[in-house]
Every structure is written in C-alpha cells, then in structure tokens.
Amino acid sequence: MKSKDVPKPIKASFKCKTIELRDTIKFLNASIPSKVEGYKRRLEVTVKTDEVIFVTAGSKKTLYCEAFGPVKFEMSLLYLKDMADTCISRTSTISIGDWFLTYNGHTIDVETCYFEDFTILRSIALPMNYKVNDILNLPNKYTPEEIRFNKLEDEYNSAMLKLGNDLKIIKQRLKKYGITEIEIDKFINERIFHDPKTANNEQIFY
Numbered sequence: 001m002k003s004k005d006v007p008k009p010i011k012a013s014f015k016c017k018t019i020e021l022r023d024t025i026k027f028l029n030a031s032i033p034s035k036v037e038g039y040k041r042r043l044e045v046t047v048k049t050d051e052v053i054f055v056t057a058g059s060k061k062t063l064y065c066e067a068f069g070p071v072k073f074e075m076s077l078l079y080l081k082d083m084a085d086t087c088i089s090r091t092s093t094i095s096i097g098d099w100f101l102t103y104n105g106h107t108i109d110v111e112t113c114y115f116e117d118f119t120i121l122r123s124i125a126l127p128m129n130y131k132v133n134d135i136l137n138l139p140n141k142y143t144p145e146e147i148r149f150n151k152l153e154d155e156y157n158s159a160m161l162k163l164g165n166d167l168k169i170i171k172q173r174l175k176k177y178g179i180t181e182i183e184i185d186k187f188i189n190e191r192i193f194h195d196p197k198t199a200n201n202e203q204i205f206y
Helices: 018-030 077-085 132-136 144-149 153-177 181-191
Strands: 012-017 042-048 051-056 059-064 066-068 071-076 091-097 100-103 106-109 111-114
Touching: 012 018, 012 042, 018 051, 018 059, 018 077, 018 091, 042 066, 042 077, 071 077, 132 153, 144 153, 153 181
Parallel strands: none
Antiparallel strands: 012 066, 012 091, 042 051, 042 071, 051 059, 071 111, 091 100, 100 106
C-alpha cells in the first residue's frame, strides 16, 4: 500500500438516526434569519461521550447518541444539511480526524480541535445581533481558554481597548464639572459590567 493510501486515523465519532440528525439541522437552520447569507451559517459541533452539541448563531441543540470524543469541529451548516438530506441510510455515522470529517464514507475538510478533557469545550452563546456589552462581559461567564478557543479573544481585546480610549476622553471632558475618575469607573462597573463595586474598591480604567 502506498503511503498516500494509508487510512487517516479516526479520533472521534458519533452515530445517530439520520432522521434525528435532519431534525437537529432543521431546528438550527430555522433559528437563523433568512437574510443571513449561506457562508455565514457556520456550525460548531462538540462531540463528547454519548452526546453531540450543535451550536450556530443564536441556537443550540444537543443530540444524545452513540458518541465518543472529545473533539470540536466547525463546518457549514448548509453543507451538513445537504449531506443529511441526501443520505439514504437510516443511520448516520460521522467520524472525525485531523482536519477532516467522514460522513457515511464521504470525506470533507473541516477545522478540528482535540482536548484531553472537557474543560474548554463549552460553546459561547451570543445573540444573533450581539452588542459590544455582550463581548465586554465574556470574562464574567467564560474562561480565557474558552474565549480564545471560540475565536473571540481579539474582538474582546479590541472592545476593551476602545472602551479604555473612550473613558480617557470622557474623564478629561467631565473633569471640569467636578466629576471624578472614580465616579466614572464606578458608573461603568455598574452599567456595563453589572458589578456594583464601591468607588473605593477598584478603578478598572486609568
């Protein structure tokens, strides 16, 4: 056997009824506004022991079935829908390896990530039209590893930098009115971060 013909190793997989997979995809697809273009309908799938978690913009669905992982992969929701709709088998078997996925013998390239445990496999749930406040509050709900894995670290850092720059301007302009930096920081903590720190405890921006 030639080296190029050596089968790629499978590191995770799940097997379920095709009709249940179709119903899951239908549920996720229905939650996305029709105006959202196809290429933006990204699907994030987390495979654990006996459960598969599907997440797309504004929607999440868990499918309980024969499965082992852990692994997380991303692909087009519409692509998976096409494969499930054209599947003639009553069961669907999806196997995942390094940067590829095989669905009932049909292999495609996907982005994959593996972990030794489930500590950072949690998906980050953001509204379809999320606001900057949702990004700024990510550390209140998720770990740095989860934020990094879900590719939101740059967006979070950018939001924090913009807020810091805006605060510098606000503090300078309100200084002449006798409004202190501590008062402004307290207001920001309460209104944006929903953290009622007292003025004497902490200043979050300088």
